[in-house]
Structures are given as C-alpha cells and as structure tokens.
Amino acid sequence: GAVVSQHPSWVICKSGTSVKIECRSLDFQATTMFWYRQFPKQSLMLMATSNEGSKATYEQGVEKDKFLINHASLTLSTLTVTSAHPEDSSFYICSADAGTGGPSTEAFFGQGTRLTVV
Amino acid sequence: GENVEQHPSTLSVQEGDSAVIKCTYSDSASNYFPWYKQELGKRPQLIIDIRSNVGEKKDQRIAVTLNKTAKHFSLHITETQPEDSAVYFCAASKGPGTYKYIFGTGTRLKVLA
Numbered sequence: 001g002a003v004v005s006q007h008p009s010w011v012i013c014k015s016g017t018s019v020k021i022e023c024r025s026l027d028f029q030a031t032t033m034f035w036y037r038q039f040p041k042q043s044l045m046l047m048a049t050s051n052e053g054s055k056a057t058y059e060q061g062v063e064k065d066k067f068l069i070n071h072a073s074l075t076l077s078t079l080t081v082t083s084a085h086p087e088d089s090s091f092y093i094c095s096a097d098a099g100t101g102g103p104s105t106e107a108f109f110g111q112g113t114r115l116t117v118v
Numbered sequence: 119g120e121n122v123e124q125h126p127s128t129l130s131v132q133e134g135d136s137a138v139i140k141c142t143y144s145d146s147a148s149n150y151f152p153w154y155k156q157e158l159g160k161r162p163q164l165i166i167d168i169r170s171n172v173g174e175k176k177d178q179r180i181a182v183t184l185n186k187t188a189k190h191f192s193l194h195i196t197e198t199q200p201e202d203s204a205v206y207f208c209a210a211s212k213g214p215g216t217y218k219y220i221f222g223t224g225t226r227l228k229v230l231a
Contacts, residue, residue: 034218034219036221041224041226042223042224043207043221043222043223043224044162044207044219044221045221046218046219046220046221049218091159093161093162095219097214106152106164106167106214107152107164107214107219109161109162109163110161111160111161112159112160112161114159
C-alpha cells in the first residue's frame, strides 16, 4: 500500500521553542493531508486539513497561529508547533489520501510523532 | 457538530469468543465508515471499511454492519486471538481519503488466552 512517512518519530523540546513535524507521501501525490492529535489512551482528534497550495482549514478550537501548517508540495505537509508548552505534549499523526488521479481508496497514516515539551 | 460515539471503551473476551464494537454517528451525510486497529505507539491500520450503499461486509474473521437509517455501524470479530488485542477506532467520513475522518473514542480490546 501507499506509504506516508512522518519525521521525527519523537522529539523532546524545551518550553517556548518551536518544533516542526514533516509528513511525506513517499510513493504518491497528496493534494490533501490531515493532521490529528492523540492524547494518551484517547482518540484521534482532527486538528486541521492541509491543502496543497492554499491555506489550511482548522477545526474549531485549534489555534492556527500556534499550529502552523504548510503544504508546499504534493508530497509534503509540515506542522509547526510554535512556542511549545508542556500541554502541547502529545502524539501528532498525519494522514494522506492516496487516490491520486482517481477515486480515493483510503487514508494512509504516518507513523506519528511523539512530542514531549519539558 | 459531527460526532461519533463508540462503545464499549474496554472489552475483554476469552480467546475464541467473538467481540462486537458499536458506533453511532451524527452526520447523515457520512457515507464511508472505516475501522482502524492501533497498537501502542503505532499508526492506525485500516482493517475493514464499508460504504453507505452496503449493509454488511466481511473479510475472514472480521465483519462490519451498517444501519444507515439508525446511523449505527458495528465491528464483529469472530474466533478472537491474542494478537487481536489492541485499540480499535471507528470513523465516519463523507468519503475515503479526501475527506476528514471523525473518529470514535476507541475500544481497548483484550483477548485473554
């Protein structure tokens, strides 16, 4: 199946610093990618929809200035957590649509990034 | 807003028994319902999905049923094995891939050997 790769897999950063997470579709192009956040033992909560070449669409309650999304190419979307605080510590995971050129088949997920802010 | 409820939150079954997880969605425009299995610290893996024009779908030991009128869909795992132990999430969407998924709250399944 299609491969979505996230980098880094885990990161520890100090409070107040910014962290960038990359989501790449390795063998297909994705005009749309999604960013989710998952707290321990909880569900995946959609943060935003990342659209190639345009602004991301954020879900209600998600601060767009804190979680910057850039989808500069058809294979790469980035999520930057700005001025990170301990409460931003979470598992961040992206997904991408692999249905390029035809009907979408399924969403493929990256392996996730565990962010710990100390 | 869009919401997906999932029950139970935890489920323990004896090896060989069946497990059933149920979900209810709120958005009547949803027409695609995938189920994901997630092991600790790993990415969700699609195990089965169903579209709204189908009432039931089966793949070996796994089956999903959909009642579009009641906005219910369920996951059925038969002949459970210890390796089925994981967290299972249902989701609802207006379509696969391109559209956002609204996930249920998850069910932690434990299969006891």
